[in-house]
Amino acid sequence: MDPKDYRNPDxxxxxxxxxxxxxxxxxxxxxxxGWPLPLVTALSDAERELGxxxxxxxxxxxxxxxxxxxxRQEAVLSSRIEGTLxxxxxxxxxxxxxxxxxxxxxxxxEVHNYVRALDYGLERLKKLPVSLRLIREVHGKLMENVRGxxxxxxxxxxxxxxxxxxxxxIQTATYVPPPPDKMQTALDQxxxxxxxxxxxxxxxxxxxxxxQFEAIHPFLDGNGRVxxxxxxxxxxxxxxxxxxxxxxxxxxxxxxxxxxxHLLSVSQRGTWEExxxxxxxxxxxxxxxxxxxxxxxxxxxxxYQKIADEERNPKRMEQVLDFLFxxxxxxxxxxxxxxxxxxxxxKRYIEKLVEAGVLKExxxxxxxxxxRADEIYKALEEIGD
Numbered sequence: 001m002d003p004k005d006y007r008n009p010d011x012x013x014x015x016x017x018x019x020x021x022x023x024x025x026x027x028x029x030x031x032x033x034g035w036p037l038p039l040v041t042a043l044s045d046a047e048r049e050l051g052x053x054x055x056x057x058x059x060x061x062x063x064x065x066x067x068x069x070x071x072r073q074e075a076v077l078s079s080r081i082e083g084t085l086x087x088x089x090x091x092x093x094x095x096x097x098x099x100x101x102x103x104x105x106x107x108x109x110e111v112h113n114y115v116r117a118l119d120y121g122l123e124r125l126k127k128l129p130v131s132l133r134l135i136r137e138v139h140g141k142l143m144e145n146v147r148g149x150x151x152x153x154x155x156x157x158x159x160x161x162x163x164x165x166x167x168x169x170i171q172t173a174t175y176v177p178p179p180p181d182k183m184q185t186a187l188d189q190x191x192x193x194x195x196x197x198x199x200x201x202x203x204x205x206x207x208x209x210x211x212q213f214e215a216i217h218p219f220l221d222g223n224g225r226v227x228x229x230x231x232x233x234x235x236x237x238x239x240x241x242x243x244x245x246x247x248x249x250x251x252x253x254x255x256x257x258x259x260x261x262h263l264l265s266v267s268q269r270g271t272w273e274e275x276x277x278x279x280x281x282x283x284x285x286x287x288x289x290x291x292x293x294x295x296x297x298x299x300x301x302x303x304y305q306k307i308a309d310e311e312r313n314p315k316r317m318e319q320v321l322d323f324l325f326x327x328x329x330x331x332x333x334x335x336x337x338x339x340x341x342x343x344x345x346x347k348r349y350i351e352k353l354v355e356a357g358v359l360k361e362x363x364x365x366x367x368x369x370x371x372r373a374d375e376i377y378k379a380l381e382e383i384g385d
Contacts, residue, residue: 001021001022001023001024001162001171001173001174001175001176002022003022005268006024006267006268007268007269007270008268008269008270010027010031010032010270011026011027011031011266011267011268011269011270011272012024012025012026012027012215012267013025013027015178015179015182017160017179021160021170021171021176022176023160023176023177023178023179023182024175024176024177024178024215024267025178025182025186026178026186026212026215026216026267028186028189028190028193029189029190029193029208029209029212030193030198030200030205030208031208031270031272033204033272033273033276034273036273038273038277039273039276039277039280042276042277042280042281042284043201043203043204043280045280045281045284046203046280046281046283046284046287047201047203048284049283049284049287049288049291050203050240050241050246050283050287052287052288052291053241053245053246053287053290053291053294054240054241054242056290056291056294056295057242057243057245057294058242060294060298061298061301061302062297062298062301062322062325067243067244067245068325068326068327069297069325069326069380070243070244070245070246070247070290070293071115071118071119071244072088072091072092072115072380073088073247073250073380074114074118074228074232074244074247074248074249074250075091075111075112075114075115075118076088076091076111077247077249077250077252077253078114078224078225078228078229078249078252078253079107079110079111079114079225080249080253081224081225081228081249081252081253081256081259082224082225084107084110084111085107086107086108086110086111088377088380088381089329089377089381090107090108090111091108091111091112091115092327092328092329092330092377093108093329093370094108094109094111094112095112095327095329095334096327096329096330096331096334096370097331106146106147109145109146110146110147113141113142113143113144113145113146114142114225114229116141116142116144117138117139117141117142117225117226117229118138118229118232118244120137120138120141121134121137121138121141121229121232121233122233122236122244124137124138125233125236125237129195129237130194130230130233130234130237131191131194131195132156132187132188132191134233135218135226135230136154136155136156137154138226138229138233139153139154139219139222139226140153140154142222142225142226142229143221143222147221151219151220151221152219152220153222155219156183156184156187156218156219157180157183157218157219157220158180159180159220160176160179160180161177161217161220162175162176162177163175163176163177163217174264175264175267177215177216177217177218178216183216183218186212186216187216187218190209190212190213190216193205193208193209193212194209194234202234202235202238202240203240203279203280203283204276205234206231206234206235206279207275207276207279207280208272208276209230209231209234210227210228210230210231210279211263211266211275213226213227213230214227214263215263215266215267228248228249228252231248232244232246232248245290245294246283246286246287246290247286247289247290248282248283248286250286250289251281251282251285251286252282255278255282258278259278262274262275262278262279263275293379293380296379297325297376297379297380300325300375300376300379301321301322301325304321304358305318305321307321307352307353307356307358308321316339316341316349317349317352319339320335320339320349320353321358323335323338323339324353324358324359324373324376325376328372328373328376328377328380329362329370329371329372329373329377330370330371331368331369331370331371332346332347332350332369332371333346335349335350350371353371353373354371358373358375359371359372359373360372360373360374
């Protein structure tokens with residue numbers, strides 16, 4: 001890391017450690033913003049689009065369908081930013097215990113852990129605010145029994161890490177975060193900023209917090225994914241999102257290099273306004289996308305309602321249809337366990353939906369069959385496209 005690249009002392013300071021390498025210590029939040037018109041406009045646009053998303057979600061006729069499809073897409077794309085190759089189909093196949101359909105078991109386990117970590121964090125928010133404790137707990141879930149799982153899951157690092165291309169050393173790294181003795185102070189300052197409240201708009205705070213977390217880089221592995229999880233948890237805790245319906249990782253993955261460049265540029269040149277405009281543009285883009293996807297999912301669910309209306313027990317078939325939107329790739333056993341019906345009852349419902357063209361059997365096997373609701377799956381897979 002070349003200290004001459006870090007030219008804005010207001011953003012943080014370059015420090016030389018006792019062992020002779022350079023590291024960056026970000027300044028406490030918040031920075032001074034000039035509030036140029038483009039930033040004000042980007043904030044206004046993002047708040048407006050989020051308002052539309054909140055209204056759409058509030059009017060959604062089938063609220064039970066909302067959370068899980070968006071959580072899984074976020075998991076796939078956030079993990080893909082870090083280099084995993086698992087697809088949405090891989091994730092659903094893994095959850096259906098159909099390992100033969102998975103290209104990379106290691107990758108899909110990481111994605112599955114992201115789902116578990118986000119679900120865990122959202123549940124914990126009912127009793128515990130976003131805090132260093134919650135961040136550690138979420139990291140522990142994320143890194144459990146996967147690659148990097150031996151690198152102190154759920155614990156802040158006690159050794160130095162760095163960011164750079166493959167083969168980079170601490171001397172040639174692109175970025176070196178604070179050494180452990182300085183890191184804890186930076187984390188404490190970040191937690192105080194989260195809890196203290198601010199006159200700054202919440203979306204601006206979220207963008208600042210994400211940068212700050214990534215600049216501190218407090219874990220030996222998983223920092224990017226935890227940092228993106230942190231934004232979702234904050235927006236839900238603050239009441240900006242009623243549910244985790246904003247797939248920001250879709251936007252960050254699409255503009256991955258720009259995303260990385262903006263974060264590094266804040267450290268090197270103090271380009272807060274450029275980073276925040278990029279972040280807010282992502283909020284606007286993904287809020288618009290979520291509104292479109294909700295409309296498509298609601299249309300499909302309404303289309304399938306006539307299947308339920310023709311049943312002697314329409315309420316039960318409605319539950320089956322709702323389950324498909326959370327598990328568009330499933331087995332008979334999953335439906336049995338998910339709805340608490342008998343195996344033969346689940347089998348009959350699936351056979352009816354195959355006959356109606358809603359489900360299609362994928363394996364060709366007589367046993368261990370797996371079914372996919374193609375229209376639902378396509379609508380979910382295309383989130384963010």
